[in-house]
Amino acid sequence: MATSPVRTAAGPPPEPPSLRALPSARPTDAALVARSLDEPEVFADLFDRHAGEVYRYLGRRVGELADDLLSETFLIAFRRRADYRPERLDVRPWLIGIATNLVHGHARTERRRYRALARVAAEPPIRDDDPGESADRWTAQALRGPLAAALGSLHVRDRDVLLLFAWSQLGYEEIAAALDIPTGTVRSRLNRARRQMRAALGPASPLEDPR
């Protein structure tokens, strides 16, 4: 039977490996913007973090034109990074605000898209017999067309506030900072937009009266 060679320690046991510090938590968005002033290439990390969400927002507003506006949003953000004030606004709403301003240059494209969606959605929805389907879901499907038409009827400034609140889930203060308007203006525009949406959807609207 072969015996295993006896391993002997040549010396004192090595010291246990020192615990390396874990990589520091990933830098915040604001830190990346600040670093990008000296190291411009780190700005690309912000693209990687936020491109998807910025695109989703743009795509819901202007459709395929989002392909162009996504790129323009980040180019503008990069060029204006020295003006970014982290104490005023997080990077995500800052980017969404830039994207919103770009949408303004294509307000007619946006309205035409809503009108087209309203026409397409005018066909009655196919009801799923799944008993688990909620009434709300059924109602929402039935309202796609009127909803798109109602969005198209809003003034672009009111629509901005409504969609930043609804789709990007920004708060009043964030919307105010992103659009560079007073918070009170955000409230009044949002109230007006919601009131007009309710009116535009008509008497068949299932919306609860907020009063």
Place this chain on the structure above:
Amino acid sequence: MNEITLLREAGPDGPALTTATRQAARAALMAEIEGRPTVRRRRRPSRRVALRVGAGLVAVAAAWAGAVAVTSPDPATPPSSVTLVGFDMPTFPLSLDPQPPGLRPAFDGSGDGATIADYHDAEYREGFTVYVTEDEPERAEPAEGERVGDVREREVAGRDAELVRGSRPWCTGPDTDLDCTPRGYTELIWERREGQWVRIEGHGSYDDPAQVTAVAESLIDRPQPATLAVGLAPAGWSVQGFKMGRVLTLANDAYEQQTLTVHIPRPDEVIPAGEVRESVPGPVGPQLDVAVNGRPAQLVLCESGYLDQRTWYLQAQFPDGTTFVLQAPDTFTQEQVLAVAAQVTHTP
């Protein structure tokens, strides 16, 4: 359910972010970061060009002072001579069929072509303006005193259009005593085809949805030449801009400070034949009495006020007696100035 929930659940969906789109946008950003020329995909490339010429007296002043206003002069040495060749003016892409009675167009544009066709009477009270752009026109914030009415939907040749009615202050009289009253307008905007947006703004009897829509539906794809044109120009020069059928500027592509400007002065701006030398800034040498189109013309060499360059100032007339002014750098010979002037045409 409220509006917000409804928007989240049933609001319009956007397209999915494709890998290609993401990569293209990121590549454009990296190019910007690394200071490389940006090569990125655009669905509709923008070619917005700002005109660098003004109208009337402003244009004359700009022609004289423009070189002085250049903040970063091209270090290249200006060429010392030019070679004249035949020149084709850019065109406005659309025509009206039928032509509006009693109205003739004047065009604004750049080397890429005319983008504005203006059909108005002499007082600018009656008529309309047609704007053509590749990109969707942006709606500017209402000017002071402007009232913008509701936006309504229309259809032009089967395409969705927007109709806007409103009014703006319309001011007449001398600058020191302007008389401003609201003037109505009707505006129609639509994408006539992919990458061709048209905006028509009507005044007077054209401040009327039916009239403006009729104009819109009379547009056809037939290019119109500029009303003020040159038939000869130096090789390597191109149109920098033209405005309202009264001002045309060409520039040396290799040295943009060198320009050739033709403009039609208003009758009260025409200098009496015997007073041209005394009326132009920086005359050098005598006034030369020459002939263009068989009519008397006056030629003076002047200091341009820029880099020791000199400019020819020629006041001449078209065959119908309308006066025009041609200004060219002294890299043109006297004979070349007269040759270019003889090929200037005006079809108001």
